[in-house]
Amino acid sequence: MTAALALQRAGFAVEVHEGAKVLGEVGAGLTLSRGAQAVFRALGLQDRIAALSTPSTAFPFVHYGTGRLLAGQLSDSAGLPDDGTADISRQCHRADLHAVLAAALEERAPGSLHLGHRLVAIEEGASAVSAVFADGSRAVGDALIAADGVRSAARALLWNDGEPRFTGQTAYRFLVPRAGAAPFLEHGRGAVFVGPGATFNRYTLRSGTLLNCVGIAATGEWTGEGWSTPATRAEMLARFAGWHPDVLGLMGEAEAAIKWGLFDRAPLPRWSVGRATLLGDAAHAMLPFLGMGAAMAIEDAVILARAFAGEPNVAAAFARYEAARTPRTALLQAKSAEQGRLTQARDPEDYDAAAAPASDPAILAYDPVTAPI
Numbered sequence: 001m002t003a004a005l006a007l008q009r010a011g012f013a014v015e016v017h018e019g020a021k022v023l024g025e026v027g028a029g030l031t032l033s034r035g036a037q038a039v040f041r042a043l044g045l046q047d048r049i050a051a052l053s054t055p056s057t058a059f060p061f062v063h064y065g066t067g068r069l070l071a072g073q074l075s076d077s078a079g080l081p082d083d084g085t086a087d088i089s090r091q092c093h094r095a096d097l098h099a100v101l102a103a104a105l106e107e108r109a110p111g112s113l114h115l116g117h118r119l120v121a122i123e124e125g126a127s128a129v130s131a132v133f134a135d136g137s138r139a140v141g142d143a144l145i146a147a148d149g150v151r152s153a154a155r156a157l158l159w160n161d162g163e164p165r166f167t168g169q170t171a172y173r174f175l176v177p178r179a180g181a182a183p184f185l186e187h188g189r190g191a192v193f194v195g196p197g198a199t200f201n202r203y204t205l206r207s208g209t210l211l212n213c214v215g216i217a218a219t220g221e222w223t224g225e226g227w228s229t230p231a232t233r234a235e236m237l238a239r240f241a242g243w244h245p246d247v248l249g250l251m252g253e254a255e256a257a258i259k260w261g262l263f264d265r266a267p268l269p270r271w272s273v274g275r276a277t278l279l280g281d282a283a284h285a286m287l288p289f290l291g292m293g294a295a296m297a298i299e300d301a302v303i304l305a306r307a308f309a310g311e312p313n314v315a316a317a318f319a320r321y322e323a324a325r326t327p328r329t330a331l332l333q334a335k336s337a338e339q340g341r342l343t344q345a346r347d348p349e350d351y352d353a354a355a356a357p358a359s360d361p362a363i364l365a366y367d368p369v370t371a372p373i
């Protein structure tokens, strides 16, 4: 939807085809990097996004057992301006972000969002490309931008490069309402616990009324599907036995706990075939340890629109988009994995803040609205 909004702003007619039959509330916390917010600022949406997201300072990294501060500062965010202008990351609920984007799309390109359209084939002619959907309908256009996630059907159709690879790790995600969370927030509103073979990360959403918690542990096996496999409190407590009382206390209050296997893919050297290209997780799904997956999709969106501005040739625009995006997203894929190794250190005392990608300005300071392409 961000790509559609950016292309619409650049003067193109856009149509968005989503496989889901309804836009439901799935998923929870997402980090919006400074670069992602620059995109929303350029699209005139930052006020709305800031109103529903929570500003975050640099996260404290703490010892999984003792809670000792290993790096960073406790994140009480005191004194941070909360009007969307501060140059900091924010966290928001995925459903809240979707609602803003869907509303903006309806305002600016009424009727352009089509639900229940699951892509099953791509057909290219001499001067147009067709998306063919499972219900037999099709959409025809000058260019097809496939943003269909880590299990992208479009990627399989265009590149046929196999399935994503299970990394041996499972993520457990749950929510805790403010009252239940309050006794367990010794380290402020956000914190990352660093432990042997596992990590636990939590931050507040929705003006502090909700705590988003994610524990990631090496499990070696994964049999579930997608984003909706339920997890139990007992299962999480067993995986994190011996961890800090705040972690275990929050798990004891967990609501809506789910789990998902962490999958990755090798970077693709090229994304585009003819009049079709990939965007977001479909092109470059990455591990979640830097919280930059959604931000990369949002960065892609504005760079794609910039590549098309004043460029009548689809292949030339795609080439410019890929040249700008493949090095950065491959770097972020590698750095996310590296951050994961650091936050699951055998000895948390080894956590080296200076060497950690999480504090690398080259990663955090990139502005996709102004970066040369």
Ligand SMILES: Cc1cc2nc3c(=O)[nH]c(=O)nc-3n(C[C@H](O)[C@H](O)[C@H](O)COP(=O)(O)OP(=O)(O)OC[C@H]3O[C@@H](n4cnc5c(N)ncnc54)[C@H](O)[C@@H]3O)c2cc1C
Binding pocket: 017, 018, 019, 020, 026, 027, 028, 029, 030, 031, 094, 117, 118, 119, 120, 147, 148, 149, 150, 151, 152, 153, 154, 173, 227, 279, 280, 281, 282, 288, 293, 294, 297
């Ligand atoms: C249901 C869900 C819940 C998530 N929850 C979280 C979370 O809680 N925290 C977090 O950090 N990240 C979460 N993520 C991942 C995160 O949102 C993405 O990594 C990131 O936003 C990248 O966005 P994307 O647009 O590239 O892909 P996605 O956000 O994965 O979006 C892909 C979209 O394509 C649609 N789609 C898939 N296949 C087809 C098809 N064949 N035809 C048409 N449409 C198709 C999907 O329904 C989905 O709407 C979630 C993703 C999903 C799909």
